[in-house]
Amino acid sequence: MARIPDPTAKIALLRTATDVFAERGLEGAKVEDITRRARQSKGAFYLHFQSKEDAFRQVVEAFLARLADIYKSPKDFETLPASGAEVVRFWLERDEQMLEFLWQNRSVVTMVAGCQGQNAYLLDAFRLEVRRTCRAWVELSQKRGMMDSKLSSELVATLVCGAYDELCRQMIRSPRKPPILDWLRQTLAIFLRGLGTPTLLRALDRAHVLQARVLDAKTTSAKTPVNRSRGVAVSRRSLRPTYE
Amino acid sequence: MARIPDPTAKIALLRTATDVFAERGLEGAKVEDITRRARQSKGAFYLHFQSKEDAFRQVVEAFLARLADIYKSPKDFETLPASGAEVVRFWLERDEQMLEFLWQNRSVVTMVAGCQGQNAYLLDAFRLEVRRTCRAWVELSQKRGMMDSKLSSELVATLVCGAYDELCRQMIRSPRKPPILDWLRQTLAIFLRGLGTPTLLRALDRAHVLQARVLDAKTTSAKTPVNRSRGVAVSRRSLRPTYE
DNA sequence: GGAATTATTGACTGGTGAGTCAGTAACCTT
DNA sequence: AAGGTTACTGACTCACCAGTCAATAATTCC
Incomplete structure (x- = not known):
């Protein structure tokens, strides 16, 4: 049967892409830099994204x-x-x-x-x-x-x-x-x-x-927990978990 | 005797460069676009500026x-x-x-x-x-x-x-x-x-x-003219006149 | 008109990097 | 172990464009 995709590959690419885009902007960022930092190949990048701009937009x-x-x-x-x-x-x-x-x-x-x-x-x-x-x-x-x-x-x-x-x-x-x-x-x-x-x-x-x-x-802030919300469904397209 | 430089060339290039940089940013701007719109050559551009980035910085x-x-x-x-x-x-x-x-x-x-x-x-x-x-x-x-x-x-x-x-x-x-x-x-x-x-x-x-x-x-504004200033020398590197 | 000198031109060079794809790896089924 | 299929690799292609420079234009003087 077929090879199973690496579930962490896209996440690693998105996370690293975010950092490189933040540092250098869309045009200043190199796909090579993203993929090297994420320890993935350019081919893997283009497997998950149509283009560099596609990754940015996602x-x-x-x-x-x-x-x-x-x-x-x-x-x-x-x-x-x-x-x-x-x-x-x-x-x-x-x-x-x-x-x-x-x-x-x-x-x-x-x-x-x-x-x-x-x-x-x-x-x-x-x-x-x-x-x-x-x-x-x-x-x-x-x-x-x-x-x-x-x-x-x-x-x-x-x-x-x-x-x-x-x-x-x-x-x-x-x-x-x-x-x-x-x-x-x-x-x-x-x-x-x-x-x-x-x-x-x-x-x-x-x-x-x-x-x-x-x-x-x-x-x-001691009485009421922060981030409490009500009445609306959570985000449907949360690809990148928030982190500190 | 020698050819006299065109005094308006640099002004035209700076003015046009400003517009192209504003539209597309430094990296998105093409020197070719700037020089074509300013009706100058790329050679003229590099006569006045060290590089594209130099023009931007000026x-x-x-x-x-x-x-x-x-x-x-x-x-x-x-x-x-x-x-x-x-x-x-x-x-x-x-x-x-x-x-x-x-x-x-x-x-x-x-x-x-x-x-x-x-x-x-x-x-x-x-x-x-x-x-x-x-x-x-x-x-x-x-x-x-x-x-x-x-x-x-x-x-x-x-x-x-x-x-x-x-x-x-x-x-x-x-x-x-x-x-x-x-x-x-x-x-x-x-x-x-x-x-x-x-x-x-x-x-x-x-x-x-x-x-x-x-x-x-x-x-x-009727009593006091706007833009009146005092006590400090005017800008020394005002290359681009303000315009509407 | 020709010479000397400087400004200007735009075809050209060479480096860069997005995106491609033939080859290889990894998986499961038989 | 072999076959079939999909994921992944990274050398490679090729388009793009910053910057260059040999050729030409424009100027003044003789």
């Missing part, structure tokens, strides 16, 4: 698919937090989950960030998806009287996405995972103050939320 | 040099605004000047954004320069009691730079120059609210600055 598309399961739209939630302290806790959890995911996939994030020319659409797809979801949250917050509705939701989404994008960039360039939760607490406080309606701000002050207490690690 | 370094003259550190200013309304006006002018400069040089900005692999240092240099200047302003604002000094200046600089970076990105992807001043007014209001000390916020409220009035175009 990595990025798998990542984008999993991102959709991490960064969810308001309509994917059955219930939403009502009180001031719950709102803060809710956002810290979501933000930390998102940054944790990006940290675990920082090679792919670097790959996506480097997409240009005829692969620019992949970076565009990533940004558009994140922006759209962020905007949906902004519009809901405005509708619920938590965020200043005179502000352009498009502009607010731009600013918030840009700020978090740069946070992510700073995180990824660190050799070790930095104190993300600390960063997120200050960031959330700034945006709540900058965007929140007087109603929300009063509620947050009453709950002493914008001071150190509720934003403290002990009252946030 | 464009980016000239841009970074001019950026230093646009986005100045606090210590480059003789006087700084004191009152609430003056602070707002000051920042709107500076922000508009910066975005105007980036708009005029949007091809180069796209080039820089695409730097990766062994050219990543150019993007790093750009980001570091902007970040460092932003952080200097943040620290001065904190020292002058205008900005919450409990906040990490590094984090604030990260968030502000990230937000404005994304604004810039949105602007650049527009076929026509969008209403930058409108964007900047809302952005500045959000960050002043998010970061300002109670003292500054009271002063701004007293001057009705965070409402539509002082942020109105008629009281800002």
Whole structure:
């Protein structure tokens, strides 16, 4: 009977390809480099992938698919937090989950960030998806009287996405995972103050939320496990497991 | 006697190279494409540049040099605004000047954004320069009691730079120059609210600055010409004039 | 018009690397 | 052990393109 494919071959190629693409970009990466590092042959590479670009696209598309399961739209939630302290806790959890995911996939994030020319659409797809979801949250917050509705939701989404994008960039360039939760607490406080309606701000002050207490690690991440999600099926095209 | 060099040849090559590099990145750009569009020969290209990469670096370094003259550190200013309304006006002018400069040089900005692999240092240099200047302003604002000094200046600089970076990105992807001043007014209001000390916020409220009035175009850009700068020599390596 | 000199040209060279494919290895069945 | 089938190998092909350089053009002076 026939030879059985090596089950780890494609995984090794994808993992190594991710690293080489992250370092050098699609055009700077050599198939020879990928296959040498993965201890496979070029023939094996072309057995699993149509082309170098095909491999690149598979990595990025798998990542984008999993991102959709991490960064969810308001309509994917059955219930939403009502009180001031719950709102803060809710956002810290979501933000930390998102940054944790990006940290675990920082090679792919670097790959996506480097997409240009005829692969620019992949970076565009990533940004558009994140922006759209962020905007949906902004519009809901405005509708619920938590965020200043005179502000352009498009502009607010731009600013918030840009700020978090740069946070992510700073995180990824660190050799070790930095104190993300600390960063997120200050960031959330700034945006709540900058965007929140007087109603929300009063509620947050009453709950002493914008001071150190509720934003403290002990009252946030200790109680609720990070990465808990609900209501949506897990990613179907997760080829590369996240790793540290 | 000898043949006189064509004075416009290098300019044409630089201008066209900028466009091709912006579209396809350094590695995707072909010298043949550049020279054909510029109506020059490859020999002429190599007469003016050591290599394709040399041309790329000349464009980016000239841009970074001019950026230093646009986005100045606090210590480059003789006087700084004191009152609430003056602070707002000051920042709107500076922000508009910066975005105007980036708009005029949007091809180069796209080039820089695409730097990766062994050219990543150019993007790093750009980001570091902007970040460092932003952080200097943040620290001065904190020292002058205008900005919450409990906040990490590094984090604030990260968030502000990230937000404005994304604004810039949105602007650049527009076929026509969008209403930058409108964007900047809302952005500045959000960050002043998010970061300002109670003292500054009271002063701004007293001057009705965070409402539509002082942020109105008629009281800002009409009085003070944009792009006015002082005290620092103009860029020495400005090869490519800015254009629309 | 010819000479001397410098600028410019674009056919050409040589290196690179994506992708191919004939040969070999690994598997199971007979 | 041999046969049939599929996975895998890595030398090889060939297209591509950065960079070169012999030939030509353009200039001024005599």
